[in-house]
Amino acid sequence: MRKTILFDLDGTLTDSGEGIINCAQMTLERFGLPVPSREELRFLVGPPLGDSFLKLGIPPERVPEAIEIFRSRYVPIGKYENHPYPGIRELLEALKSQGHRLFVATSKPEVTAIEVLEHFNLAQYFDLICGASMDDSRTTKSEVIAFLLEQNRRIDNAIMVGDTAFDVTGAAAHGIPTIGVAWGYGEAADMKKAGAAAIADTPEMLLELLNR
Secondary structure (H helix, E strand, C coil): CCCEEEECCECCCEECHHHHHHHHHHHHHHCCCCCCCCCHHHHHCCCCHHHHHHHCCCCHHHHHHHHHHHHHHHCCCHHHCCEECCCHHHHHHHHHHCCCEEEEEEEEEHHHHHHHHHHCCCHHHCCEEEEECCCCCCCCHHHHHHHHHHHCCCCCCEEEEECCHHHHHHHHCCCCCEEEECCCCCCHHHHHHHCCCEEECCHHHHHHHHCC
16 A cells, blocks of 8 residues: 655654754854763754754743854755665665655755755655745644645655654644654654654664555
């Protein structure tokens, strides 16, 4: 049975942690705030950036400034401190050959998501790449999925694939189940608690779960 599969990007298709953490550390240094360890900053990969900066002590009124500082390094450099996870290209090729429809639904700015996927020659596998808007009219996973559904009203038998509880709850808001992936930046226990239908330990296991 043909499925409509919505993929998260960071922590699911590509390991973007290095660039995101490098840019966040620079931003915190500019603000004169304590800079947590790289391990402690892993939570930055996936959620909306503004929410994460609030957790790191950026005052609400200065979050837009922090995002601009972050992007000043991320756009030219940080987005390419990144690589596809092993087995992802083979997974996407298999799913396309089986006739499934593939989409991307990410909280990363849409223009950046497209640039990253084109850089790694992965954009070709997707019918549409949807991400956050630059004007902040859509930032959460639920808002991104809502936009994607508006653009493709004939979506049947849909399933989300992501690495955090944000993916699970964002898809659930639209009645879409999620398969979590264990190789990203979220915790399997958190995804299960949020209601993930299953957890895939490898891309090969994910392919098997998607074809059930």
